[in-house]
Amino acid sequence: MSDDAILRAVGVSKRFGAFSAVTDVDYVLREGEVAGIIGPNGAGKSTFFNLMTGLYAPTQGRIEFRGRDVTRLDAHQRVALGIVRTFQLVSVFGSLSVIENLILSVLRFREGAMKPWRFLFAKAHSVEVEDACLAALQRVGIAHLASAPTSTLSYGDKRRLEIAMSLSLNPRVLLLDEPLAGLGDGEITEVLELVREVCKSVTLVIIEHKISRIVDLVGRLSVMCEGRLLADGDPRRVLEDPEVRRVYWGDKAVAAAS
Amino acid sequence: MKPSTLSLLRRADLLVIAAVFLVLGGVLTIQRTTDFVIFCIFVLAYDLLYGYMGRLSFGHMLYLGVGAYAAALSAEHLSGNPLVALLAALLCGALVGLVLGPIIVRTTGACFALINLAFNQVGFFMAVTALSDWTGGEDGMSAFYDPVLGFDFGDPWVVFGFSLICLLAVVYLMKRLIASPFGVLLRSIKENETRVQFLGYDTFRYKLVAFVISTAVAAFAGGLTIINYVFVTPSFIDPGRNVEVIFACLIGGAANIYGALTGGVVFMIISNYLPNYIERWEMFLGLVLLVLVFRFRAGLWRYLAALVARSGAKEVVS
Numbered sequence: 001m002s003d004d005a006i007l008r009a010v011g012v013s014k015r016f017g018a019f020s021a022v023t024d025v026d027y028v029l030r031e032g033e034v035a036g037i038i039g040p041n042g043a044g045k046s047t048f049f050n051l052m053t054g055l056y057a058p059t060q061g062r063i064e065f066r067g068r069d070v071t072r073l074d075a076h077q078r079v080a081l082g083i084v085r086t087f088q089l090v091s092v093f094g095s096l097s098v099i100e101n102l103i104l105s106v107l108r109f110r111e112g113a114m115k116p117w118r119f120l121f122a123k124a125h126s127v128e129v130e131d132a133c134l135a136a137l138q139r140v141g142i143a144h145l146a147s148a149p150t151s152t153l154s155y156g157d158k159r160r161l162e163i164a165m166s167l168s169l170n171p172r173v174l175l176l177d178e179p180l181a182g183l184g185d186g187e188i189t190e191v192l193e194l195v196r197e198v199c200k201s202v203t204l205v206i207i208e209h210k211i212s213r214i215v216d217l218v219g220r221l222s223v224m225c226e227g228r229l230l231a232d233g234d235p236r237r238v239l240e241d242p243e244v245r246r247v248y249w250g251d252k253a254v255a256a257a258s
Numbered sequence: 259m260k261p262s263t264l265s266l267l268r269r270a271d272l273l274v275i276a277a278v279f280l281v282l283g284g285v286l287t288i289q290r291t292t293d294f295v296i297f298c299i300f301v302l303a304y305d306l307l308y309g310y311m312g313r314l315s316f317g318h319m320l321y322l323g324v325g326a327y328a329a330a331l332s333a334e335h336l337s338g339n340p341l342v343a344l345l346a347a348l349l350c351g352a353l354v355g356l357v358l359g360p361i362i363v364r365t366t367g368a369c370f371a372l373i374n375l376a377f378n379q380v381g382f383f384m385a386v387t388a389l390s391d392w393t394g395g396e397d398g399m400s401a402f403y404d405p406v407l408g409f410d411f412g413d414p415w416v417v418f419g420f421s422l423i424c425l426l427a428v429v430y431l432m433k434r435l436i437a438s439p440f441g442v443l444l445r446s447i448k449e450n451e452t453r454v455q456f457l458g459y460d461t462f463r464y465k466l467v468a469f470v471i472s473t474a475v476a477a478f479a480g481g482l483t484i485i486n487y488v489f490v491t492p493s494f495i496d497p498g499r500n501v502e503v504i505f506a507c508l509i510g511g512a513a514n515i516y517g518a519l520t521g522g523v524v525f526m527i528i529s530n531y532l533p534n535y536i537e538r539w540e541m542f543l544g545l546v547l548l549v550l551v552f553r554f555r556a557g558l559w560r561y562l563a564a565l566v567a568r569s570g571a572k573e574v575v576s
């Protein structure tokens with residue numbers, strides 16, 4: 001079972017001062033899997049992502065990518081391996097145009113072909129690069145916004161742009177931190193559709209607040225609470241776990257259900 | 259102006275810049291205009307870091323000064339060839355950037371500004387005291403250059419023409435850098451460096467490259483200054499004068515090549531000619547800044563460009 005693990009956390013903890021945001025988490029993500037992580041506010045979900053992707057170094061424990069210890073690698077080195085993420089608060093470059101937001105991602109994937117000299121002096125807006133950027137925008141359905149200033153985009157379109165940037169990096173595993181947060185109902189359907197499409201080709205971990213939105217999407221669900229992994233496994237089985245029901249819906253819901 | 263005229267002007271911008279400085283050279287004294295030209299090179303070097311990469315330095319006089327002293331020392335100890343002096347200035351500026359850069363570019367915000375200032379102060383001290391046997395201390399030293407290919411660098415017009423060509427080359431260089439993926443990267447770092455790292459870029463490396471380009475070009479401007487003045491004094495490395503280049507960026511508008519040029523020229527006109535009319539001219543400069551901050555936040559250049567564009571649009575409609 002363990003040889004097809006793409007991403008693994010072994011006994012990972014993160015403390016901020018005396019406060020432990022993530023406590024002794026063991027987590028294995030398998031190649032091709034679509035995994036969900038849920039948990040109440042402040043459970044440590046985003047912090048866990050930050051540890052896996054290299055924003056923070058864990059206080060304890062180890063992160064492995066395909067059996068290789070990546071705990072000490074910087075974020076950009078992990079991206080080079082194919083560990084790519086989005087952020088809970090959409091993170092795109094508002095001062096650039098939409099297409100410019102994609103230039104760096106598109107070029108990063110082919111940096112081998114780009115000599116340093118050309119990176120410094122060649123035109124960023126070459127036909128070849130722009131075509132690649134447009135194709136990436138097409139994939140998320142916002143090609144018509146290519147030349148718009150990014151700051152004028154709706155939140156949902158920014159979210160799609162961020163997903164396009166991530167996909168251009170040719171990820172092996174994509175970590176989406178609440179990709180549906182802050183979207184309107186129509187946008188949620190569209191972005192979910194997009195995620196469904198993406199997970200056909202990329203191993204995916206998705207954090208979400210509302211279980212109902214992703215329960216059909218994910219093949220595996222983990223629940224975090226107060227920094228710990230409370231339950232992990234088949235979504236329906238996990239949701240029936242009385243401990244999970246207690247933290248998620250409170251004792252009353254459990255009482256009502258029984 | 260019609261939009262087509264505008265786009266034509268934009269494409270021939272190097273010619274327009276040359277023409278503007280030639281007119282200035284005819285109106286003002288030539289040595290002063292050369293000073294304007296060289297200052298503009300310095301502003302461009304500064305704007306790469308400040309405007310595009312979003313890092314404000316309080317110690318850029320160090321890099322200008324390193325170039326100035328390198329050029330003067332080259333005349334004394336290496337050769338009287340001004341091109342050798344400029345090469346020495348450029349290389350010394352790059353070297354200082356390479357040595358200090360790895361420490362400096364790790365920081366941002368106030369820390370970045372102040373660590374540059376700290377190094378600038380060390381450099382100033384070395385020029386005035388520690389290395390005064392070499393630099394001439396407070397008195398400075400003179401530097402005379404030989405003719406090159408029949409061009410006499412004692413002739414102010416030759417220095418002017420040469421400096422102008424250098425400015426045009428630097429403008430071209432900066433335009434290429436800004437329009438490249440590297441330029442996109444710098445603007446992205448300015449907005450959110452962490453996000454750039456999550457696009458797979460080792461931002462440290464690129465920040466260092468930008469820093470070294472900036473210090474090298476600043477030092478090159480320092481070398482040119484000495485060729486124009488034929489002497490060097492500690493005032494060329496005085497950290498107190500760093501505000502000049504910041505003012506120029508603010509006046510013209512940061513993160514814009516034409517803004518840097520506009521700011522450089524306007525600042526030089528104010529600081530060179532206002533003292534003739536107003537004794538406390540620095541106070542006037544303060545007022546100019548206040549007006550700019552509240553009225554023309556994006557700088558004079560963008561304001562003028564928007565004005566011209568609007569009148570152009572009106573003409574097309576009518």
Ligand SMILES: Nc1ncnc2c1ncn2[C@@H]1O[C@H](COP(=O)(O)OP(=O)(O)OP(=O)(O)O)[C@@H](O)[C@H]1O
Pocket residue numbers: 016021039040041042043044045046047048088
């Ligand atoms: N950089 C930090 N410094 C100090 N405390 C932090 C830091 N980052 C997170 N925390 C704390 O760690 C805890 C977990 O935060 P985290 O953002 O991981 O939760 P989350 O599960 O993503 O919550 P949400 O659903 O609100 O996004 C919170 O109490 C938070 O205040």
Ligand SMILES: [Mg+2]
Pocket residue numbers: 045046047088
């Ligand atoms: Mg979170």
